[in-house]
Structure formats: C-alpha cells, structure tokens
Amino acid sequence: MPTVLMTGGTGLIGQSLVNILQQRGYHIKLLTRSMRGDKPGVQYLLWNPQRGELPVNDLLDADYLIHLAGANVAEKRWTAARKQELLLSRTHTLDLLFDVFSHHPHRLKALISASAIGYYNASQDRWFEETDAPGHDFLAKTCMEWEAHAQRFESLSVRVVMLRTGIVLSRQGGFLAPFLKALRWGVAPILGSGTQWISWIHIHDLCRLYANALITEQMKGPYNAVAPEPVMQKDLMLTLARMLKKQYFVPFHVPAFMLRLLLGEMSTEVLKSVRVSAQKLQREGFQYSFPDIYTALSELLHT
Template sequence: MSKHILLTGGTGLIGRKLTEALLSKGYQVNHLSRSPGKHPGVSTFLWDVNKNQIDDKALNGVDTVIHLAGANVAEGRWSQKRKEEIIKSRTKSIALIYNTLKNRAHKVKTVISASGTGYYGDRADQLLPEDSAPGTDFLANVCLQWEHAVDAGESFGLRIAKLRTGVVLDANGGALVKIAGPVKWGVGAPLGSGKQWMPWIHEQDVIDMYVYAVDNDTISGDYNMVAPQPVTNKQLTQAIAKVLHRPLWLPAIPAFALELALGEMSAMVLNSTKVSAQKIEDAGFKFSYPTLVWALTGIYSPNQTFPGGSLKQT
C-alpha cells in the first residue's frame, strides 16, 4: 500500500537519503522546511517553529510523519542559550505538528521520531536495552524531553516509534569524517581512555530501519538504532586506520584536554554507552552492515569481497 510521508529535517544528511529511499518505493513525500524546496519529486511546505507558524496543507493526505528536525548538538559550544535551542528545536517542532492536527481533519496514523543513544548517559560497561534507566546529563535530558514531546501523539491514538540513534557512519559527513580525518593524515588517536563504548550504525542501516518502521505497524515504542556489535572508541579508531591503511602511533588524547577544549560537549566522545540492538533484531529487522569491518569497508572499499560475497553498495 502506498504511503504519504511528511518528513521534518528532510534536507539533512539522513533526511536527503531517506527521502530518496521513500520515493524509490513509490511513496509520496512532503517536506517541512524554512525555505522553498528544490527537489522536483517532493512537495515542500514552509514552517517557522520559533514563530509557531506552519502551512497546514503539508498534512493533506499524510498518513505518516517522520520527525528528524533538530539543531545539531555537535555544532557550537553548549552555552545555556545553545542548550535551549537544541531542546526546543526538537520539542517545539513536533508540538507544532500536533497542535495543527488538533485543529483539522487528518489521516495521520503513525509518527516515527529520531532520538539518540545519549538517552542512557555515561554507563561504563553496562549493556543497555531500551528499558534501561535514562542518564542524568544534558544529552540524556535532550532525549528525554524529545521523546516525551513525541509521546504526546499517543493522545491522538497514533502509533509512535522512537529510534535512538548511535554514531552514524557516513563518508559524507557526521562523526566518521571528524574521526577519520586525522587518521588519514597519520595523526589519529583514541580519545580519552579509548575504553568508552561507542554505539555505531552504518548510514544505510539507518535509512533501512526508518523504512522498516514505516512499513511495519508492529514497530512501536522505543528502539535502539545501533549495530548489533558494539565497539570501544579505541577499537573504532583502530578499525578506521586499518581500512585506510594508516598507522596509529600517537598516544590517546587525554580526557582533560578534551574537556578543556570542548567543555560539557566532551561528553559526546567520552561517555561510555554500550547499547543493545536485540529488540529491533527480534522485531525482524536485518542489518546490511552488522559488523564494523563490513561497515567501514562498505564505505571506503565497497567493491571488496568477503567469503560471504560482495558488500552491499551504498
């Protein structure tokens, strides 16, 4: 059955690729954006969350809302003003959509929202399924408020799915570019102790999991959007160096140096979060890139073959 999707954050790194995946399935896609759209296959409608303005025609015929909009947590130091912007960009945006639904007839049945594995905070070596207690730091607070705002859709009888995303491995942007850059120049090094767990996922599996959540009505509640084999920061750095054929000879960058340079933002690379993917696997989702070596080779050497066959092209 064809779907009609309203996507927030549709021009972001994930949003652009998710848009193409949805269109390739024959689904109709609308974007909500602050500026006119340029994609010929997408209907773009304007909104301004800060001014509480939205073109409600964006919801015409829509049955599924995918909520990716939110200020980049890694862009700029976390001043109090920046913290408020990060939270409000996520919570006020979905609230604006819900308030619009209250005041008009609609066909929306499902809301699928991004969240983050920052929900769990710094948890050392504890394996974290979805029912684990939340953390207490800023990132955990962002995720808590974000998910709480999304859960308000339950009062409309909507199916709500929240996907707690780990570090997305994508050659074109995000964390991988920042980690791999120094490695390519031969100056890469683990961060802090290097023992902290870093939940990761290949960008293709991110896209596929969103599409899976759209297509399967049984997907509701919280799901960790991470690969099934977690790694430490040191293991990730070493794997990148191995795939890129670069040496790692520098000592780890001390935690105190990162704290001095980044302030509270250092939690993004120093927190240890070992996250379980068991729930989404039990729900039937199949990862294209379940292991780190497959993911990195798929990004940097997609034509390489393994005993099991060729890697999936991304």
C-alpha cells in the same frame, strides 16, 4: 501513493532517507525553512517554527510523519542559550505539528521520531536496553523531553515509534569526517582512554529502519537504532587506519582534561561509554546489512 511528511529532511540522515522512501514509492513532503530544495519528486513546504508559521492545509493529507528536526548537538559549545536551542528545536517543532493534527481532521497513521542513545547513563560494564532508566545529564534529559512530546501523538490514535539512534556512520560527513581527515595525515586520534564503547549504525541500516517502521504496525515505543556489535573508540580508530592502508600512523591520545577544556560540557558525550543492545530489533526480525564494524567501514571506504 502514501505521503510522508518529514522534518529535518535536508540533513545527513534525511537526504539518504528521502532516496530510500522514493524508491519504495512514497510521496515526500519536506518541511523546510528555505525553499532551496530542488530534488525531483519532493514537495518542499515552507515553515518557520520560531514564529509558529506552517502550511496547515498542506499537512493534513500526510499518512506518516517522520521527525528528524533538531539542531546539531556537536556543532557549537553548550552554552545555556545553545542548550535551550537544542531542546526546543526538537520539542517545539513537534508541538506545532501536534497542534495542527489535534485540531483538524487528518489521516496520520504513524509518527516515527528520532531520539538518541544519549538517553542512557554512562557505563562500560553493562548493556542498555529500551526498558532501562534514563541518565541524569543534559542530553539524557533532552531525550526524555523529546520522546515525551512525541508520545503526545498517541492521544490522536497515532502509532508512535522512537528511534534512539547511535553514532551514524556515513561517507557524506558526520562522525567519521574529522577522524578520516586526521588519518589521512597519519594521525589516529584516541579520545580520552579510548576504551569507551561506541554504539554505532550504518546510515543505510538506519534509513531502512525508518522505512520499515512506517509500515510495521507492531513497532511501537522506543527502539535502540544501533548495530548489534558496538566497538571501543580506539579500536574503531585503529581499524580505520588499517583499512585506509596507512602503513605508518601515530596513535595520538587526546587527554580527557583537554577535551573538557576544549568542549566544556559537550565533552561528557565524547567521553561517554554506552554499550547499547540491538536485541529488541533483532527479536522482531530486523536484518542488518552492516552488523559489524568491519563490513560497515568496508562499504563506506570502498575497500
């Protein structure tokens, strides 16, 4: 039974991914800062990245490493201290693991690391592919550092895949939760102009992609983990409203200047328009279960 070592495994993506990996016959080891986990068949390993404490001997039998760790980008206002936390929670954790595997015999075959489509610059009139240059804002620079630290594992003869993930759609929370709450009160929030492109992916497809990347040896380097059909923010909201069978709802426009006052620098990401291409994954044969927004929302809302 192959072993997958995972960071960030108790988060939104990690919990769903663990289920899929268990169904596929993997033994799962989760690095966690508390021992509250009690999922059957999962081995929880205590670590403290801030102190550099981790259970070295329990890591060395891992066949694969999945790196999902990282503080929530949307949880708090981006102060200087918070931006440092967002960066180090992604890069320092990888460095600790790199030091372990570089100084001990191991059998690690592949690292599958999260990244984000925040890597790209904002544009409404073009598609972004994996070969495009990064942007210049904070999140783009964070993604560059994130990926650079992951690529260090290549020096250990470990295959590295970086999944530049779009907006994840899930019924368990995340992006959709605040909008669904507003819609249940008959309000459809339109952020800024509403014409910004949202490049999204259903959580089931994202977890399938991680699972496939473990064993697909031709997968190397960056991939855009997005569905083939991005959607404008206002169209997403109106589709959600109609699918919730709301006969009466009020589109509520939240001006860009108000978002900047409320969110500060984080508003850049809320208003950013990035239309990201999934063609690389499609060319390599990945089949989406939810390729368009209607089928994705239909499943998530059980309509």
